[in-house]
Amino acid sequence: MKRIALLGATGSIGRQALEIVQEHPELELVAAASGSTPIDGLAQLTQVGGDLTELLDRAEPDVVLNAVVGFAGLPATLWALERGVDLALANKESLVSGGDLAVAAWREGGGRLLPVDSEHSAAFQLLDGRPPETVDSLVLTASGGPFRGHSRADLAEVTSAEALAHPTWSMGPKITVDSATLMNKGLELIEAHFLFGLPYERIEVVVHPTSVVHALVRFRDGASLAHLGYPDMRVPISYALTYPERAETSIEPLDFAAGLILEFRAPDLDAFPCLALARAAGDAGDTAPCVLNAANEVAVAAFLDGELPFLGIPDVVERTLGQVDCPPARDLADLTAIDAEARRIASALTRELVH
Template identity: 50%
Template structure:
């Protein structure tokens, strides 16, 4: 019997790699629904290849445009309603949440309430509302299966182990596009330079986040919620080769790590097939060919965004929501050429400085603070 999947963000990096796994194992997976935003041509291609029952796009005019170009019987929706339907209203057993940014929160919560297991690639969902999402998953008895390579690594290392016996976990970081540049050298970097990640093939937003180390900060906050660990138990280490995806240290000083080539299809497939493993369309790791692995301590002065992520996480409440929202706006402004690379961190820091934190916020407060942070970050002038 095949596993039925729905995918939010099927035309993005995680979404396309998820469908690549499905294409290599049609006897294991079927696709019930997909959402694809604005990339109508790719979405049409995916719909005709995988024949989902439901397709969702960003806006009505796109839905009207593609309706005649998808298979007969495939329903086409758009906007928030479309995301909700893809997430919660099909026969899918597992939802892959691969949307970019905090827009993944509402449909993920809808899927949890509908009893769907979650393949979580949208880290902003836990960053913005970790206490609500994890409580809902526990109440509904559904699994939050991590797709990020770092969290998948920790998840795999914990197989058969008790998290109570873990003294700390370490998330590895490639260092991003500018890992070999000093602070002074970052002053004039371009968007094109920032988008040249040395190891991973990712979307533009997450690639910029990798260069600022915001992405690792979001992963630290996500790890706190996924594994129930205190922030003092979560470390970050720069590892340029991205072969050790993360590791954990037990109270007896034993260390278990998960290794592999930097290919997102491995953690994606593990989330799709958990607790089973199957062959993947990826290359084997050859440590002899790699020869050496390198590591260096994290420098919080070089990467102040990671420092702010830790600080926001320790404050709790709406601080992490504001951190994430300010960053999303700042990255968008950088990509449009409105601000410089180093001004991304200034936008985040100044937005956080103006924020009045609310502890244990309800969902409506989270949305209010998210909107407030976006307004402040968008209006900030330099």
């Protein structure tokens, strides 16, 4: 029996995780948390808002599935990694913001870090046990979002309703907007760097409109391996929760005779500068990814509220990165202070841009 704590139980990942837990009698939901939506009776222990680490202390889970959205998930990520409790990680923002601390805690704690992001779950499976020196590079695929093929000029007037109409994945609002700006792929680039210990120059992003190939690994002998599947988050959620068994799911296997289109092309960094901003923040290191993430969270919320135009998102992120110092963080308190400062500056820049 595996005792699961599900954080972010009311979200898109959380609801799909509940389906997986219900299908597997060997998975027991011992704790569930949400931000503000009531969840009485969902698990033995439930919590709405508040300090997630207190819930985890009480629940003593074998696996934490962190499906909270945003920086708010960071304390729970560190809680699991420090204690060597297996962490099934959907909350990419915690690894982006606190990558150095998280990797140190992971080494110290010695537990498993199982990615739930579909591209990283794919890469984890492709890299499985292979010596790092045999790997040439990792390729992450991006659907390109609803605005694939748009020029920068086309993007000036797009609305949040248009941004929320993702062509291949059904997800929460924040990640759907991140997919439309390609910031999601930028966050995933940083996430992959910390998960797999690969330098940024050996992680590439390509646009692949059908989202059937989730990731590829090129090896030093010229061979590449790819991970394929229909875009359905229940597959990586199930893989992480039932690892290493790879339990059965009800999801359709790929139909290769139905005309699969495997097309890849380079992303348009002029129309979608968030990807380049994330790569630059990753290269800069220290707390630049934390500042990038905080500014993005503020700008995306303002876009969803109809205050900031779509192209204001990269603008706010770039300007915030130009105005906030990004020193190394010694602990969670340092990161929390830098996150707060970046949010303060990003909010002020957002108000400036709007008026």
